[in-house]
Amino acid sequence: MQRLKGLVEVVIAEKGACKIIDIGGTVGFWETWEHLLDFSKVTIDCVNVAPADATGHLPIRMLVGDARDLTFAADNAYDVAFSNSVIEHVGLWQDMERMAAEVRRVAPRYLVQTPYFWFPVEPHARSPLIHWLPESWKYRIVMHRKCGFWERQDSVAGAVRTVQSAIMLDIRQMRALFPDADLHKERFCGLIKSLVAVKG
Structure with missing residues (x-):
């Protein structure tokens, strides 16, 4: 979240506001982190395969869509694309490639997190x-x-x-999906727990 905050603050410094697409996000997630961002300058569209309630006080819209096909959004329609623990759920490799391509298409900056295959505990x-x-x-x-x-x-x-509902990724796979990103490793007890691809 600190890395995401950094991306958002760069955009706000440049443009005065930041538009985020959260692929697979929820209102509750953002309410947990609302102290981290200036929501007077941030708007968020959360995209999920099923309708979800957008009730709350934050500037969040809940949209129905597929992470592999965000054609409702033009190229670079958003300032930042964000996705937390979703890409491992979209299907097989070709589905992950489609999601990664859409993430990179709809925003010039992005942060995508996923659990790491070689962490010894399967999180799902x-x-x-x-x-x-x-x-x-x-x-x-x-x-x-x-x-x-x-x-x-x-x-x-x-x-x-x-x-088959969760297919976890390793470092080489994440680098292949997001070749223009920096890959960060989140650790727990010294072991890599999750991978974060960041561009921006």
Whole structure:
């Protein structure tokens, strides 16, 4: 968030205001961090695949859209694009490429964060090492028990969909998706926990 604040402050210094697109964002997230930004000079459009409530006192609009296809927005329609723990959920590699291309298209500056594949705890399953197992093992585990945010599934189809709902990335993959960004590493207990691609 300090890196995001830096991007926003540069834009405000240049233009007097900053327009942010938050891909996958919520009002609650921004309310948590409202002390960090000057919301008299910041507006935010949060884009999600399902309708969401924009109730609150901050200048936030909730829009329905797909991270892989933001064609409602013109090139550089926003000053900053932001996404927190979304790119690992959009699908397979070609879907991630589409999202990354859209992030880079709609804003000249961006910050995209994602959990790191080689951190030993899978943050969605809230389980150690499970993301390093073959998919044929993972879906069987989910058919036997709940794992963090992953509910126990009664069918093979449901279990496979669950384990494929989050595909975590490593450093080389993030660099390939965002070649014009600086890649930062967030650490927990000395281990890399998440990756942050920042341009701007």
